[in-house]
Amino acid sequence: MTDTAPQHIHSRDNALLKDLRRLAQDSHAYRKQGRIWLEGDHLCRAALQRGLQPSHAVFQASYFGTAGHQWADAAGKVVTIEDGLFATVSALESPGRMAFVLPLPPQPALQPDAPTVILDGLQDAGNVGAILRSAGAFGFPQVLAMKGTAALWSPKVLRAGMGAHFGLRLVEGLEPQRLDGLQVPLLATSSHQGDYLHRAALPWPCAWVLGHEGQGVGAVLSARATQFVRIVQPGGEESLNVAAAAAICLHASAAAHAR
Template structure:
């Protein structure tokens, strides 16, 4: 038996106002839910077992075929909305055909301290596109978790969510105070590796097979004094051209793939390193 569908066409509808308010962090924090935009992200939310509370689709375009089976097995609210409503509730220039309202995630903090962990720590990375891309790269290499310190772009900012391409549903993303987490990691014997243009050690000389937290700061200010005081080492990515630096998301991807190479692909290239 098909579930009932609510049709909403008015921009003054209270449900529409509540969903549009989720474009702002204070309303996401207050309600404990966030927006996922587009067929792929809604599908990823269902596949990950996230708590999808509402699915809203463009009335004129109908339910996307890719979501039909998920909806048939879900008790979430279904809303058919006008294109104007879709535009008001989403953060893109062209409204997506569907979006979801999903409960904020509850990440497993113990993932930060798994045996031989590889964790990405973001320290004041403010651009939501960079934060989302780094989460996507961390997912791609099989990192254990991502830790977002204070001053980072909000994980649930619609641009951050879009930039993850669904990866925020694939690995734990912990938000917390680095003053608490970094000393704990150091006490557990985890190496804390930062990046610096003044570093003398190449990223390709570092042993990434050890339990590692990779610390990345903002492009304008770098790592905070707290992070700088706790890092075990700083590395630099060698560059042969005239570019002064890579942006933080590109740098994260280079470093994470070097960690993957050493851990899983060809560890014998580093002198003294033994294959697993």
């Protein structure tokens, strides 16, 4: 239940508005503030379905007046923002009209035997979010992001993840030696070496290593891989988008395990 009447913000100099703007627009602000920004009703519903409790529910003023009251009991504090000011907070071309602010989940311990996805320096937020969705869909509950990978809890990655974050064990900022704790084999994607995926014997559980969009898996993690896998491409393209490759590989593992 809400603990006070809604707070209405009508000044661009409001301190809370400035904090929310940084949270929504700066991909690393969540680390400084210890909280995350979820914009749009789909993400907000996904959080509630997982039992998460937002500290703030933030609304475009006109939206709160027509539909926002259905969300009023979801958060500890309700904040409404003048429509024009809400647009200055949002980083979206079409502002989402509402958002939640949630405490940043504590970073979990690495689970040694979990089916895992390892992100090695991926930079594109859309790719990272899409891979998180595939990880959740295909039974890989742990995602490890190496240092240099796009910030997992940034607004853009959260938006692309479409709620997948809340069902995954996410560990970020890892150095390679942290992977010593894994007890599952590492499978590295490659465009030029290894077994073709449709012929490969895929271990379960395992950890799939997915590399930088341009450079692929780095030398350090390549040296740790127990198996390299490539995807047959009869159409002749040089390479696949990393998120597409991830979906194909994770599905292949899930299908092999289900047999």
